[in-house]
Amino acid sequence: MATGLVQNEVVTGLRPTAEASPRSQLSQWGSAWRYAVMIVVALVVYVIFLGAVLERHDVNPDLIDDQPLWIQVLPLSEVILGLATIGALPFRRRWPLLIAVMSAALMSFSATAIAGAALAATSNATRRRPRSLLVVGIVWLCAGLILSAWSMRPGAVAWVIPVIMMTTYALSVTIGLYVGARRDLIASLRTRAHEAEREAALRVAAARATERTLIAREMHDVLAHRISLIAVHAGALDYRTDLSTERSTEAASLIRENARRALVELRHVLDVLGDRDERSPQPTLAQLEALLEETRQAGMRVTATVAARIEELPDEVSRCAYRVVQESVTNVRKHAPGAQVRLLIEGQPGGILMVEVGNAVPRDRIEAPPHSGHGLAGLSQRVEILDGQFSSGPEDGGFVTRAWLPWRETETA
Incomplete structure (x- = not known):
């Protein structure tokens, strides 16, 4: 029972500083630099894509009001759909597959959304689930084909945009798989560290319990002998009312002497168990005659x-x-x-x-001590x-x- 209490006391005292989970929340800095990189990429893609579309369709930027409606709303739609993709990213850790599919679908109408879709695809890949990776990949491919169909001039090379998008998706998946594997490795190392701490705590608890048992055993061996002698002599004084003054004084002296020896021997036990380098010699059979003499003096x-x-x-x-x-x-x-x-x-x-x-x-028979x-x-x-x-x-x-x-x-x- 004592050992169990000590073990529970030590083990429950362990408080891991971090949850050993690869899905723990990112720090503020970790989120900030990801969004910063994504915004920069989105701006670059916006400029390149918008310029390419206008060039492919021979649109003069100064005469954009005379162009078809979809050309006129293209700059604004790119910004709106890009911002919609960014706005959905905070939920990617709760619903990774849904956000990844939605972001990929928005790329059908906005190339700027590729930045947010890439981050969502990376986050989804950290789960390392082949089925979800395949589903998102198919949506990316379809989005690339749709985007190429309406944005490219008739007769232009139709496979350029899908190849660029699938290359981006493959890179995102590779980064996500690496990040997921690294998180799982760190989580495994943390779990092993916590287990090692618990095992060390249990070993310490067992050592303490063993030491307490040793102390209790030594104290029992030393004090039980002396206290029983004291009890015998005190019992004689209590029951023998016919003792002479000399015999009563002798019995009282024996009680006092055994009490003193009990304290001395108890101090020796504590010295032995507390400081192994300065231990007093423990009694052996060389002190047998002294032990028997004390026993005979007790009657x-x-x-x-x-x-x-x-x-x-x-x-x-x-x-x-x-x-x-x-x-x-x-x-x-x-x-x-x-x-x-x-x-x-x-x-x-x-x-x-x-x-x-x-x-x-x-x-x-007389009443024995407990x-x-x-x-x-x-x-x-x-x-x-x-x-x-x-x-x-x-x-x-x-x-x-x-x-x-x-x-x-x-x-x-």
């Missing part, structure tokens, strides 16, 4: 048999074995006070170190990390904890 009866050269154990194995003994006797003190405790440690290099802690049926239920689970994880085996459970009316740890002969303490 417990402990019988220990050590049939192994524990001073030759590797550090990590010795630390794990110490934690197994510490947690086991702490559990006996909390849940089976007054019970006889037996400890057996045996093994040899190149083989298996076996640690067994068991207790008989308790002779009396427990987390994670002590034995933490021991099991410690042992499994070292490729060992762990078991615990009731046996002969009592409770027995066993751990088998590999003792590699090549390693020395």
